[in-house]
Amino acid sequence: MAKRGSRRKAAEQARKKAAANPPSRLRLWLKRAVFWGGALALLGALFLGLAVMFAARSLPSFNQLKATQNAQTIVVRARDGTEILELGPSFGQWISHEDIPQVMKDAMISVEDRRYYSHFGVDPYGLARALYEAATGDGRISATSTITQQLARNVFLNSNRTLDRKLREGVLALALETKFSKEQILELYLNKVYFGGGAYGIDSASRKFFSHPGTELSTAEAAIIAGLVKAPSRYSPTADVDAAVDRAKVVLRLMREQGRISADQASVDIDAVKLKPEAGQNSVRYFTDWALPQLDILLPETFEPITVWTTIDVGMQRAAQTAIEANSPAGAQGALVSLDRDGAVLALVGGKDYVETSFNRATTAMRQPGSSWKLFVYLAALEKGYTPEDRVVDTPVTIDGWSPRNSGGGYAGEMDLRSAFAYSKNTVAAQLGHEVGFGTVASMARRFGITTEVSTFPAMVLGSSEVRLIDMTRAFAAVSAKGTSIEPYGIVKVTTADGETIYQHEKAREVKLVPDYVAAGMTDLLQAAVQTGTGRAAQIGRPVAGKTGTTSSNKDGYFVGFSSGITTGVWMGRDDNKAVPGLQGGRAPAQAFAAFMRYAVKDRPPEKFDTDLQLPEWQLEPDDEFYFGDPEDYYYIDEQGNLIEPGRIEGPRGNFPIEGENQPGEVDRPRRPPEPAADGAPQAASDDFLDRATGGTEPQPRQPSPAPRPPTPNQQ
Template sequence: MPTAPTPKDKPRHMGWLKTFLKLSLFGLLAGLGALIIAVLIAMASLPSFEELKSSPNGQMVRVRAADGSVIVSLGPSYGDWLPIGQIPQTMTKAMVAVEDRRFYMHPGIDPIGMARAAYVAFQRKGEGRRLQGASTITQQIARNIFLTNAYSFGRKFREVILALAMERKFSKEQILELYLNRVYFGGGAYGIDAAARKFFDHSGTKLSLGESAIIAGLVKAPSHYSPTADREAAIGRAKVVLEVMQDAGAITPSEAEEVDLDKVNLAPERDQNAVRYFTDWALAQLDEVVDEQIEPIDVWTTIDPAMQRAADAAIRANAPPGAQGALVALDRDGAVRAMVGGRDYVSSIYNRATQAERQPGSAFKLFVYLAGMEAGMKPDTPVVDEPVDINGWSPRNSNREYAGEIDVRTAFAFSINTVAAKIGQQVGFETVADMAHRFGIGTKLNTHPSMVLGTSDVRLIDMTRAFAAVARKGVAVVPYGIVKVTTAKGDLLYEHRADDNRVLVAPWVAAEVTDLLQTAVNTGTARAAQIGRPVAGKTGTTSSNKDGWFLGFSSGITTGVWMGRDDAKPIAGLQGGRAPARAFADFMKVAVAKRPVEQFETAVTLPEFQLEPDDETYLNMPDEGMVDADGMPIDQGEPQADPGDGFEPQAASPAAAPPRVTPPPVATRGAAPAPPQPRTSLGSDFLSGVDQQRPARRQ
């Protein structure tokens, strides 16, 4: 049997107990002293309340349209800073009830909450969960401002120290004000004002009880309970918030019953799909115009919301199934008013308006005729459509026929390949390439004879820029998207300066090319681009219908449209004069609707035969001659109808089509015969012959 302790052993045990108690008390006092010192040091290092108000976590970039509306917000979004007195009490009560019921009683940490969280964690220790739900509002704001979300004992200890220090330095109202203006509510919104504007489209000072409950419910899981992502989940969480508020005595049962969460109006989510092609392009230029900033900035852009919507709709409505589409619209000074880089930004961020390089087909003839006009050719200069052989290269026309003697205007309007080849040979293919580069084509161009038919790759924005320069009477146009950059306070960081001094060609050259472009729309391959007011433009189609282009201008707006597949496979019926021209017309009717009608300097008087429907209308003839990558002609076989593009004859049915007429020289049918003119075939004497007829230079 064990021996009972003797009276001599009792003092020995009591001595050890007293020593343990003394050491424990000393350790507790030492720890308390160290904690106090740590809190005092933290207090001394804390910024002032005003400094904390003015130091957001990261930079916000707000992109504004031409009308000042915000079209995209990138980075963290901070609304107006709301003093605690301007924040609705329903919002403060909801947040305190849900996040920290004993906020007004604890010193920065909540021992009761910590004990409860520790007990729950012990109960679920087999589930591998960490300690959760113990952070007070003060701890949360300390973590959000000064620490990271990485979970560790060291981070948690620093969080506690900072929370205690903040409670000593700031009042409860100041801490709550910091929290409500800095906490993250999802969707990039920090603070209740940003959240109220994002989810309800009004200031945080006007929050109702139902709206407050929805916002307060977001803190636990912003992405899961986001009203824009899952309205039902947000309403379900808000109902829990109302129950918690009622349980905490923040609201009465009757107040809770009066709230109908199903009737809370949510702000519609902005459709940023198509406009993101533009913002990606424009914001990439920020580093070139402003120094690196850490404060929020506003980027004021050129984009016109109505035009952008019309551009997106035009591409979606007209691009053939399986094809992509792109559109760029420039104002007369180069301001980008609309940009669509594809049918769907979400599925493909590749910007086909600024990045894709594709063959332009006959749209490239713009530079051929610009070079010819600059060399002295005129719209009514007689030319001969006949077989051509240039070092073994023999282009032919889409109808496989030759019209004989016509004029330059007719050759351009009907995109006759043989005449373009002759002009290129006469002025020099290097000259044509130089003209294209002069007008802003930034890609490499070959100087083979076939280049006149558009066999070199180009970008849509560059081609649109070139046509805009013609519309601007020969003055260079540089596309731009950023008008100015300001701070959130309105301080100017950058402002665009226009350069109107670079003249590419003489005004009379641009005017005569505009004459040709008008004819192409009025009677040639671009008839589908008519919009009820003067339009000048040109179609383009590449081999096997891989690419379709239309570029043109009216009333100060120049628009380029491209359609095709990313893998460059053929698309049945895709021709520049069809879907791209129709997309141009659909867009331009909206784009110029509020602009005055502008007449071009050159008034085109067309002969009667050119006012009749052409082969494109009656027989679905291609609008361009088809050539391969080397510019060699491709036998298309018999023209095929395109049942998928909705093309409708503009006049009589095919059965009623008049017999084919070889266009005579430009003259009004029925008038007296024109006096005989020398037959010019654009041979070796073309330049000298035209120079002799060249009128005095226009000013």
């Protein structure tokens, strides 16, 4: 009884103590969080289990998956219907798990999924590590797909990077692991994965690259093939041998670190691997490499055979390749993009030899455009109120410590805006950029389709910001279209095997980028650059407008121009960005432009440019002198007291017409009318200016007003 009483007393004391010390609010919420978190996790696991179970039940059998090849055949046609390329799957022979070389299995597991035999379809450790690296690094989640997930994606899904697709991929991977053994999954993967060049499976890849069946793969060959999965086009041994070898060395190192091969096996000479010779491919592959990936956006998900009708002109493509090969300096690469007036890509060349290097310098490479960038400087100036006849001064200037120099090193003094542009005067471009604002110039570039980062430092007016050739060509095409936006496109329509159209290109919405008078004034300047300026080598016997560009130390040469509705851009330079002796935009690039354009416009009538400036009223408002009458309508007395007739002024050699506004003490002299150019259009620069620029008789220059200071690159 005493013991029972003491226990009752102890229990009573415990209750009193608990009542006196209630649990804290934080502990209470923590308990609730743990409880509900556990409940939700349990519920999620239940739903996941059900999803995996239903997915596993709906999966095809192993034999059905072996027999199903879901790759797509794509026929690519030119604008005239000519077949230019057929991209289709090649599967080779199915190799069973027992016959697949062990070194091939080890190579693939080492580089794609090192914990393949220990996870259940999804690798929690790899996923956690990727999330940690993303949180502590640049915020980007690296690839975390296991071999099983890749198989699920390749067989059942597409490659869209969406959360929904990743979740479905994970569920299917778990279902595959539930239904099939690791050996079966690896066999399916190695016989179905894409290795580039249309090759699906290791047997097809082995025959394509090494001319023998996949059952005979050596350690080095297996390393090359395994390295392709990450980026088939980038590491393809037929496109870039060095890249393929470097990637294979990474695979061998991983195999050695994971203990799958010995040190002796890891030191094999990959360079000694004999690759199957491949016939040269037409440069049209540069175009298809740019255009065909757009199908992922343009089309709904489909695996049926399709025909892609493109904008490419076979004859122009051939002419473009020939022009680049014939005119590119030794050791330099070249690229060309040609757009029709609606943005259709007529020709696209990304390099001199696609087999040697498939890197697309027309759509991917970012290089400095040199003085062709002055397009945006002068567009901004024209929009601000300048006209081609306005007077500017070519004189040394300094802006924020930066002092640009002209290409020839000299200065021509006063000239009109047209001449300054035609002769690519860097000091004038710097002054204009400073006046309108470097941010305004950058905004103009973005307005006209420049998608790369644009600097706002003073030197930007000379083309120090790197751009893509296709973007620069697009910008000039918008000027050709009288200031209306142009959207480059390469795919006209897509049809199925039975002729059903599943995609049809629709004309992009047009946006007026600048007023008509700005586009007309810019066309005037561009035409002058070809008629009498730095772009004379681009003349083709009909009206041409364009601009040269040459970067510091002759590392890049540019010419972009248009004629008869076709706009073409040409770039030349070295991939390693080293100087190319003698490379200037007005030489090899302009010559390549002319060689191509003579062919491109041969079936089109010449078109005279619209350079008539219909200025807006705000630019036509009279100054204060208007209110005192027109000086040419009344008599007045000069400083010496002489009576001056209307429209005449007394000079050293008698009366002659007034031209322009005189500075104090300065007397105008008659100006010779400009001589017509070769194509019949008026000469851009007056003979007075040419006299000054070439050392002839030099008139009294006006005193230059203090000017802003420009950049340094010696670019023209």
